[in-house]
Amino acid sequence: MPVLRQAPDSQFAYVVVVSRRARQLMIGARPLVENPRARKTTRIAEEELQQGLLEYEVPDLPEIPDDADGKRRK
Numbered sequence: 369m370p371v372l373r374q375a376p377d378s379q380f381a382y383v384v385v386v387s388r389r390a391r392q393l394m395i396g397a398r399p400l401v402e403n404p405r406a407r408k409t410t411r412i413a414e415e416e417l418q419q420g421l422l423e424y425e426v427p428d429l430p431e432i433p434d435d436a437d438g439k440r441r442k
Contacts, residue, residue: 371423371424371425372423372424372425372426373420373421373422373423374420375417375418376424376426381426382417385413385417385422385424386410386413386414386417387410387413389413389416389417389422390409390410390412390413391409393409393412393413394409399412399416400416400421400422401415401416401419401421
């Protein structure tokens with residue numbers, strides 16, 4: 369699994385990364401930014417991700433086998 373630092377292209381992945389970091393901040397983790405611009409944990413997590421301070425992994429998805437006709441099954 370590759371470890372990434374830049375913000376993900378997918379909006380869903382972006383929200384997942386930010387929300388997981390926000391939960392860590394809620395239970396007492398220290399912010400990675402020196403002087404956060406906001407007090408809300410979600411905004412702090414978003415700022416950390418935009419600055420490239422968060423590391424996250426993207427799992428490798430298994431290949432979907434093609435059908436006999438060359439079409440993918442749903």
